[in-house]
Amino acid sequence: MSSFQIPRRRLLALGAASLGSALLGGCDRLSEAPDFQAFLASAESLTYRSQRLLGGGHSMAREFTAADLSPVFKVNGTRVPEGEDYAALVESNFADWRLRVDGLVVKPLELSLADLHALPQRTQITRHDCVEGWSAIGKWTGVPLAAVLERAALLPAARFVVFHCADMYEHALDGNGQYYESIDLIDAFHPQSILALSLNDAPLTVGHGAPLRLRVERQLGYKQAKYVMRIQLTDRLGDIGRGKGGFWPDRGYEWYAGI
Amino acid sequence: MxxxxxxxxxxxxxxxxxxxxxxxxxxxxxxxxxxxxxxxxxxxxxxxxxAHPALYWGQYGADADRPLLEIGANETSSGQLTGFLKIGAATLPTTGVLGASDNADGDVVERGFPRWIxxxxxxxxxxxxxxxxxxxxxxxxxxxxxxxxxxxxxxxxxxxxxxxxxxxxxxxxxxxxxxxxxxxxxxxxxxxxxxxxxxxxxxxxxxxxxxxxxxxxxxxxxxxxxxxxxxxxxxxxxxxxxxxxxxxxxxxxxxxxxxxxxxxxxxxxxxxxxxxxxxxxxxxxxxx
CATH class of the missing domain: 1.20.950.20 (Transmembrane di-heme cytochromes, Chain C)
Incomplete structure (x- = not known):
């Protein structure tokens, strides 16, 4: 019995000691190790698959009433996109702005604001959840993304919808500082996924992403790309930006932000 | 044994x-x-x-809304950071632990909970x-x-x-x-x-x-x-x-x-x- 216990005791002591040292600082080094980050990130696909299994295309985000609206809807992320191009668009009240829809589509599109206003509209009062933890409730009106995608007609190989934005969020050395985001086709064809033109009955302000921002109501705020300029259909995300499917996913955040 | x-x-x-x-x-x-x-x-x-050291009650809550609890820091006129914990109407000074504490270089920075926790x-x-x-x-x-x-x-x-x-x-x-x-x-x-x-x-x-x-x-x-x-x-x-x-x-x-x-x-x-x-x-x- 004792010959069995001693190594076990030693093992336990070793276990306790390594746990202790891991908790007292080693965790930071562990946190920085790419392999360990990838290990922790494996939980993301579990979350994604579980939520898709349970909710799939059908579950709807809660829609609130006008009485529930946040008095102030916080502006977050880019407040004003840099550059003369965007400034010129604002100057002309987006008269020359066009939304490009291209990539794996039968019929690439170029849509003006008037074209978008002529399409069917959807209004929804929903809760916006920032990854930081705060929430705001706003009333969004815009074109269901599905309506635009149906007009462009997806090629069978299309798997992801990528939203390219006007704002350079970071002056990154590798040139990948432009904001972009992407979603799968389940979210793209979800009835509450809209290209919003207005917030709280007024055209989007510059702070909220004028002239067009995405709403994907079952995911966090950083997926709600502002200043959308181009929608690209693709079968892979690896060759866009740093390859993780979005500005924040390229910087360690989950691509699937349903949690 | x-x-x-x-x-x-x-x-x-x-x-x-x-x-x-x-x-x-x-x-x-x-x-x-x-x-x-x-x-x-x-x-x-x-x-x-x-990332957002404030707590609210209800469906929404952000900067413009009144929190139940908030941890933050103020800067004094001499440029020093002082941390505070606000619960309802009460405010407690918490410099060094909550709101303002040391970073790895030993500088006091604005931070909800300190880095050791x-x-x-x-x-x-x-x-x-x-x-x-x-x-x-x-x-x-x-x-x-x-x-x-x-x-x-x-x-x-x-x-x-x-x-x-x-x-x-x-x-x-x-x-x-x-x-x-x-x-x-x-x-x-x-x-x-x-x-x-x-x-x-x-x-x-x-x-x-x-x-x-x-x-x-x-x-x-x-x-x-x-x-x-x-x-x-x-x-x-x-x-x-x-x-x-x-x-x-x-x-x-x-x-x-x-x-x-x-x-x-x-x-x-x-x-x-x-x-x-x-x-x-x-x-x-x-x-x-």
């Missing part, structure tokens, strides 16, 4: 001491996995909290989330294994459910008095959990831990679409976030009391029983 004599040297000479098998393997394994998960979840949770220690919300959600899955899986095993083996009913006798006022008051005097059961009585102990364990296992999971899920916009009743159950996502924080604090409180009780009741015997399962019974000195 030397630790047993170390644990109770005064009474060991009676040789009435017995060693019994107290904790099933499932209880022991899930206990330690749970401890690892809870520590990682608490520390990474504070990293996440630091967050995971990772440096400020990184995305890594905090990675840690949190990985260990949240492990935590839930481990708890489910414990529930299923505990129900199947009768452990929950036999060991944790207080008997009707134990819940009557007299034994309850007696137990409270014993706790206050730090008197712990000896002999065979030590083999059964006393009523306060049962209620504390059941409160954590049956209430606090499930509340942590459910309020955590309520913060997920994806889960709110799948299970809309979650939002109603906790009166909104921001309320759920507040309850998540309060329940986490209660778990910390439980851990402190639990560890104190282990230390007072005989740490070597108690900890060994949760590792090997074997628990030494020390005979009662005299009957009451």
């Amino acid at each position: 030397t630790e047993i004599q170390e644990a109770a040297p005064a009474l060991a000479s009676n040789s009435q001491r017995r060693v019994v098998y107290r904790h099933a393997l499932l209880t022991r394994v899930t206990h330690w996995i749970n401890l690892l998960c809870v520590i990682v979840l608490l520390m990474s949770g504070l990293q996440i909290f630091n 967050t995971l990772p220690g440096f400020r990184d919300l995305s890594l905090g989330r990675r840690w949190h959600f990985f260990f949240a899955w492990l935590f839930v899986a481990n708890l489910l294994v414990y529930y299923v095993g505990g129900l199947a083996s009768g452990h929950l009913r036999r060991d944790l459910l207080p008997s009707r006798e134990q819940l009557r006022p007299k034994p309850l008051l007696h137990d409270i008095a014993d706790h206050l005097r730090l008197r712990f059961p000896r002999g065979d009585a030590a083999l059964r959990y006393n009523p306060l102990q049962k209620l504390a364990y059941l409160g954590v296992i049956g209430v606090l831990l499930p509340v942590m999971i459910l309020t955590g899920l309520t913060m997920s916009p994806g889960m709110d679409a799948i299970l809309p009743w979650l939002v109603d159950l906790f009166a909104g996502r921001q309320s759920a976030r507040t309850i998540h924080f309060i329940a986490a604090n209660l778990i910390v409180l439980f851990i402190f009391i639990h560890v104190a009780m282990v230390l007072l009741a005989g740490p070597i015997n108690e900890i060994r029983s949760m590792i090997t399962g074997k628990f030494a019974i020390v005979p009662e000195a005299k009957h009451e």
Whole structure:
């Protein structure tokens, strides 16, 4: 019995000691190790698959009433996109702005604001959840993304919808500082996924992403790309930006932000 | 077997001491996995909290809305940062711990909770989330294994459910008095959990831990679409976030009391029983 216990005791002591040292600082080094980050990130696909299994295309985000609206809807992320191009668009009240829809589509599109206003509209009062933890409730009106995608007609190989934005969020050395985001086709064809033109009955302000921002109501705020300029259909995300499917996913955040 | 004599040297000479098998393997394994998960979840949770160190009640809550609790920092005219904790109308100075504390270079920076209690220690919300959600899955899986095993083996009913006798006022008051005097059961009585102990364990296992999971899920916009009743159950996502924080604090409180009780009741015997399962019974000195 004792010959069995001693190594076990030693093992336990070793276990306790390594746990202790891991908790007292080693965790930071562990946190920085790419392999360990990838290990922790494996939980993301579990979350994604579980939520898709349970909710799939059908579950709807809660829609609130006008009485529930946040008095102030916080502006977050880019407040004003840099550059003369965007400034010129604002100057002309987006008269020359066009939304490009291209990539794996039968019929690439170029849509003006008037074209978008002529399409069917959807209004929804929903809760916006920032990854930081705060929430705001706003009333969004815009074109269901599905309506635009149906007009462009997806090629069978299309798997992801990528939203390219006007704002350079970071002056990154590798040139990948432009904001972009992407979603799968389940979210793209979800009835509450809209290209919003207005917030709280007024055209989007510059702070909220004028002239067009995405709403994907079952995911966090950083997926709600502002200043959308181009929608690209693709079968892979690896060759866009740093390859993780979005500005924040390229910087360690989950691509699937349903949690 | 030397630790047993170390644990109770005064009474060991009676040789009435017995060693019994107290904790099933499932209880022991899930206990330690749970401890690892809870520590990682608490520390990474504070990293996440630091991204927006304010709590609200209701469906929404952001900078323009009034928080129930807020941690932050002010800059004095001389450029020094002073941390504060605001709960309702009360404001407490908390420089060095909450609101403003040292970074790795020793400079005082604005920070909700200090770096020695967050995971990772440096400020990184995305890594905090990675840690949190990985260990949240492990935590839930481990708890489910414990529930299923505990129900199947009768452990929950036999060991944790207080008997009707134990819940009557007299034994309850007696137990409270014993706790206050730090008197712990000896002999065979030590083999059964006393009523306060049962209620504390059941409160954590049956209430606090499930509340942590459910309020955590309520913060997920994806889960709110799948299970809309979650939002109603906790009166909104921001309320759920507040309850998540309060329940986490209660778990910390439980851990402190639990560890104190282990230390007072005989740490070597108690900890060994949760590792090997074997628990030494020390005979009662005299009957009451």
